[in-house]
Amino acid sequence: MRKFGNFIFGALIGGVVGSTLALLFAPTSGDSARKEIVAYFNHIKDEVNRAADEKRAEMLEQLEALRSGK
Structure with a gap:
């Protein structure tokens, strides 16, 4: 079970x-990419x-x- 967890x-x-690397190298503006990264990390943190x-x-x-000894 430990191997599965790892x-x-x-x-x-x-x-x-x-995902972070893909967002960083995607053809979007820096500000937009940063917002996407923050949103993605918040989603991952919640998951x-x-x-x-x-x-x-x-x-x-x-x-x-x-x-209880079951």
């Missing part, structure tokens, strides 16, 4: 880096926080199950 983390980082909250809830359920 894979997902790597895929997210790769996506962020690739990572959502995924972390889901994983945290899943782990708390597993911990509770272990504590």
Whole structure:
């Protein structure tokens, strides 16, 4: 399970880096590109926080199950 988590983390980082480079080298104005980058990073931050909250809830359920002996 840890390898899968590492894979997902790597895929997210790769996506962020690739998208950022694509935006930086796209034929748009600097101001427009910066706004797009900020919006994209805010979106990624929200997605990572959502995924972390889901994983945290899943782990708390597993911990509770272990504590109750299920």
